[in-house]
Amino acid sequence: MRLLFIGPPGAGKGTQAGKVAARLGIPHVSTGEMFRDHVARDTDLGKQVKAIMEAGDYVPDEVTVAMLSERISQPDAEGGYILDGFPRTEAQVAALDDLLGDQGLDRVVVFDVDEDELVDRLLARGRADDTEETIRARFGIYQEQTQPLLDIYGERGLNVFVNGLGEVEEVSDRILLVLT
Numbered sequence: 001m002r003l004l005f006i007g008p009p010g011a012g013k014g015t016q017a018g019k020v021a022a023r024l025g026i027p028h029v030s031t032g033e034m035f036r037d038h039v040a041r042d043t044d045l046g047k048q049v050k051a052i053m054e055a056g057d058y059v060p061d062e063v064t065v066a067m068l069s070e071r072i073s074q075p076d077a078e079g080g081y082i083l084d085g086f087p088r089t090e091a092q093v094a095a096l097d098d099l100l101g102d103q104g105l106d107r108v109v110v111f112d113v114d115e116d117e118l119v120d121r122l123l124a125r126g127r128a129d130d131t132e133e134t135i136r137a138r139f140g141i142y143q144e145q146t147q148p149l150l151d152i153y154g155e156r157g158l159n160v161f162v163n164g165l166g167e168v169e170e171v172s173d174r175i176l177l178v179l180t
């Protein structure tokens with residue numbers, strides 16, 4: 001099963017992608033984690049992307065798409081994978097379409113999170129960079145950037161919406177339920 005997880009920052013998307021991937025026996029493919037790993041190992045790719053990531057910018061598509069393409073062509077990805085953090089733009093959707101041909105994604109799992117509940121939850125976590133203002137700003141940016149992707153995949157009938165708030169296991173169960 002080829003899946004894409006889309007959700008706002010702080011909604012537990014990465015955690016869920018990991019849990020659900022383990023339960024389905026398929027790899028969790030997070031471009032952000034892959035880049036962080038390259039930076040940590042100080043590889044050529046890591047050297048190339050470090051400053052970009054520190055500035056909070058997007059890595060150029062040619063670099064991101066090449067890395068992603070190589071990853072999903074590995075034997076462990078033959079039976080499917082969960083994409084997390086890619087695609088993020090319409091250009092990346094087109095690049096993924098080129099890579100996957102007509103056997104594209106099976107489902108797009110969209111974390112449907114109420115903004116006020118997300119604010120309450122993140123404030124309760126008590127991290128210094130989580131103020132109501134920064135949380136709402138991140139949420140707004142996410143909505144702006146993600147809406148075009150939701151529209152594209154929605155037209156293809158791929159979107160499934162899952163309430164992303166709750167206990168970790170409970171949310172994983174919900175996701176698995178909508179996938180079967």
Ligand code: AMP
Pocket residue numbers: 031032033035052053056057058059060064084085086087088092
């Ligand atoms: P994330 O953990 O998904 O927030 O990703 C961390 C950083 O990696 C981002 O701020 C970007 O610099 C880079 N990155 C991850 N995924 C992508 C992507 N699909 N396109 C471009 N840059 C990305």
